[in-house]
Amino acid sequence: MKLKEFFAPKTEKVEEERDLIKFLSEVELFDNLTRNERRNLSQHLYERKYKGEEIVFKKGYPNVVMYIVKEGELQTYLDSPEGENLKTIKPKDYFGEVGLFLEEERTATIVASKDSVLLGISKRDMSRFIDEYPRAGSKILRKLASVLCTHLIRTNETLASKRDELIDLQKRLEDSESQLQELKNSQEVDKEKS
Template sequence: MWKLFRKTYTDEERETFEFLSEIKLFERLTEKEMHLFLPYMYTRNYKVNEAVFFRNDPSRALYLVKEGRVALSLDIEDKFEVLTNLKRGQHFGDNTLLLHSRRLYNAVVRSEKAVLIVLPQVSIYEIFEEHPAIKAKMMTSLAEQYNEYTRNLFRAYKATFGFFNLGQAYLNS
């Protein structure tokens, strides 16, 4: 009797849930919760060296890497320093979960092609307003991720002690 009223998902939806489960921001969500995002997700295809966004652009979407590689970099004067290269199952543009934020880095495709799943900020916040438990789960994942970024920053600082003034990171707090 219970199975009669249980939601069934298509193979394509199940494949998407499996993909989303690989992504830190979605790892705490149930299939039912993930399903709420599906109507808002769309696929974008990019070519090598194509910019997804630039530093200081408004943060208006979250990007999930389905295929290919994307480099995140900082532009310092006329040079670009690569922070990391992302691959399938990773996401970027996560500060879109914070209203009125701007991009902190550049995102440029480094593989011959990349397939990205795009989730607009307005859609994310629509779901958050209707489902505060989803917001809590995703914001917890975001906080854990930012904590890991901070831990890595401190580790890098210790390894190159004196190379830069870590106190400057807290001046505008």
């Protein structure tokens, strides 16, 4: 065995770790961590591969793992893949983060639309990471709070817009009903005259 062949697996592992640490720096939730903090976090992650059209999880499943999309693409459905796609999830996106902190079931069904590679971290492993590295854990929690607040603000804006649309539709419906009633009354008066 040549010396180069002996060291090849170790070199490959070092390169994979370096690539993973770089990848984590590009994920919004972890972009404020130091290289060393990302390395420590990477020790708590595991990799899962999904084929295109494979279900990652269904609505109602236990929510105890957060996933980060490393490669591929996923689709989000309210109930089943036969329904309307709510959102496309791409590399560097993450989902399931709420399950790390709350005892909630999955609120949607996620399906791989292409062959995909996901990085997962369980609720228990995230808790361990936060306990072992409280400074890094604090950074992640602050970033997550910021992201969730931003989502909440956008959701409130969307709800306000939809409420305004609904009020407008209701007013138009009432106007149409009023016009229809006036037309009926006018026709009855015309019948009585003839």
